[in-house]
Amino acid sequence: MGDPSAQSGHVGREDIIIIGGGIIGCTTAYYITHHPRFNPSIHSVTILEAAKIGNGASGKAGGLVASWAYPDNIAGLSFELHNELAQEHGGAELWGYRRVHCGQLTAVRYPIVPDGKPKSTSLSTIALGKWWSGSGKKTSMLPHDLNWFDVEAVQSYEEFADTNSTAQVHPAHFTSCMVKLAEQSGARVVLGIDSTQKKIVSLTYTDKATSAKHTMQASKIILAAGPWTPTLMPQVQMSPLRAHSVTLKLKQQVSAYCLFTDITLGAATLSLDHAEPIDPLPSSKTISLEIYARPNNEVYICSQGDFDIPLPRPTDAVEVSPQSCQEIIDAATRVSDELRDGLVTGRRACYLPVMNGGTRSDPLVGYTGVEGLLLATRHSCWGISNAPATGKMISELIFDGKVVCTDIGNLDPRNIL
Ligand SMILES: Cc1cc2nc3c(=O)[nH]c(=O)nc-3n(C[C@H](O)[C@H](O)[C@H](O)COP(=O)(O)OP(=O)(O)OC[C@H]3O[C@@H](n4cnc5c(N)ncnc54)[C@H](O)[C@@H]3O)c2cc1C
Incomplete structure (x- = not known):
């Protein structure tokens, strides 16, 4: 924790702000801070969360993780990544990972x-x-x-x-472990805020407790506010x-x-x-x-x-x-x-976070038409399962310039925005 507005921007810096402390925002912070090119001396990662970590569905979901989830281009990958995360960080103990x-x-x-x-x-x-x-x-x-x-x-x-294709996690525990691991690698978390203005050189938010306004440098903003994403970007269609x-x-x-x-x-x-x-x-x-x-x-x-x-x-x-x-x-x-x-x-x-009255909809993961603005949202009923692949894709877009772990396909927001 800390006041990220104290950061000064300078050439070469990458100041990445993630809006939303649900499973998507926290897992994205994990993958960004664990990408081989992440360097905490020139990259900052901040999660801005309106309430508390796991405040939305991520703290209250079931936790089914399946290689047979949808969409196909990330479900199998995400299932494997869940397995890797559990092996690497003691998921069985920390977030109840097991095959079911x-x-x-x-x-x-x-x-x-x-x-x-x-x-x-x-x-x-x-x-x-x-x-x-x-x-x-x-x-x-x-x-x-x-x-x-x-x-x-x-x-x-x-x-x-x-059990070959299906597992489970405790979503609230998984989300809080992801954010802790991201913080250990240099990410910051700011809770209890209202993000009021954004442009891709800075972002202003209000601390709800003190009403103080803070402005932060931002070279990349990732909107991961689940069903609230349309309040930040109305072009994103959702009927929660x-x-x-x-x-x-x-x-x-x-x-x-x-x-x-x-x-x-x-x-x-x-x-x-x-x-x-x-x-x-x-x-x-x-x-x-x-x-x-x-x-x-x-x-x-x-x-x-x-x-x-x-x-x-x-x-x-x-x-x-x-x-x-x-x-x-x-x-x-x-x-x-x-x-x-x-x-x-x-x-x-x-x-x-779903569109079309609860029928199937694919997530939106990647760059928008606005430079530096990315989406990681609309994961419908498979956000717990698909969070690791989403986070990995966003980290690759930021550090490698393209998604390498899978075919981004129709998840690219620029297809519809
Ligand atoms: C009952 C139920 C059961 C489910 N079971 C499963 C399951 O078994 N397996 C599975 O894969 N998926 C499941 N899901 C789906 C899954 O829970 C969601 O897809 C996933 O949690 C979405 O995560 P998210 O981070 O995008 O959104 P959220 O968890 O909603 O997080 C969004 C966060 O953004 C914050 N926020 C909003 N606006 C702002 C703002 N302006 N500034 C800062 N922060 C903001 C919110 O406070 C919130 O914490 C289930 C969903 C439900 C409802």
Whole structure:
């Protein structure tokens, strides 16, 4: 930390400013400070973060890392780089890096009413407990080590990726380790700021705590402000999607699976002596959850996004809906004893940096039409996975003048700006 405005610019210096202390900004700072041509006596790297490191989705995401993510030109590379980073810096210990299985699971719960009469059709008023039953069909379709779901609730399971192509990290821990490693190599971090003006010879920001204005030299500015990037460069199109998540602390460790689930909760339409559900159930509800086992007895669960509340400014004013979090907890805990016995340790919301209403969009990584201004943003649902390749590409653009680790392809912002 420190006051970077004290720096004086001189010929030959490269003053690089990264706006945004999410996983993209912090990993980019890591790769810049670890590039063979980086020389702290002539290069400065400063991360300007409006709130705190990992304030946005990077501190609240699931952490799935996959070579089968998209886009193709960086997903495989980034998977390998995650592996390298973990080997080099003790990622297993520091940010929970490990290989995982990944599968699609469907489960159904129909409450049983002992006297045959419906008790309630409202999901939120159904008390947790074991007074319901599954579909009545026993299943042995789960792998033997995926033993933390109630087998009678599971309707189908399909593994679509194994440990050769899939891993996980704890995103908040990974992001804070990247920034620490960058700082150890000379980067600076300034927190709690509002960047007000920018041009590529200097940048002015306001310290939110003191209202003092600071002006810094800047020969390169990298916009890595996730879903907030359009507030700095309106030409970048984004329609940020809010998503809720919860974390549970379990009584015991569960096996390393990241699961995409559809959980159908039926209304009270069955009786004990009539175990088959009436299909379709008029008031049943299916909720899609991503359920990720993590090391240290933690399980992370997130649901699909909503556009109910637009992206807030300031960046630390994201609203969490208690009801959305409760729906996640209600659904997940009805299909797993282990989850039901867990303690809820976090209820969160964050915004996905995505365009076109949440459909697939490729990130923007590289130079813009404005000299010295680069973008590293719009990573949609794969920003954790693709952060290392993004950081490496930006470091190569700055020091080698072109991307050498992969084909930049359609990620080049100049294709659309
Ligand atoms: C629920 C959920 C689960 C996810 N799970 C996964 C997953 O399992 N795997 C995966 O690969 N991806 C996942 N993602 C996607 C991933 O989280 C994002 O793509 C990634 O975090 C984006 O990182 P970022 O650094 O671009 O943005 P952010 O994390 O949003 O960081 C942007 C930062 O910029 C700061 N900022 C904004 N404006 C300014 C300004 N003017 N000045 C200074 N700072 C500013 C903000 O405060 C913030 O800290 C998930 C996303 C969500 C929402």
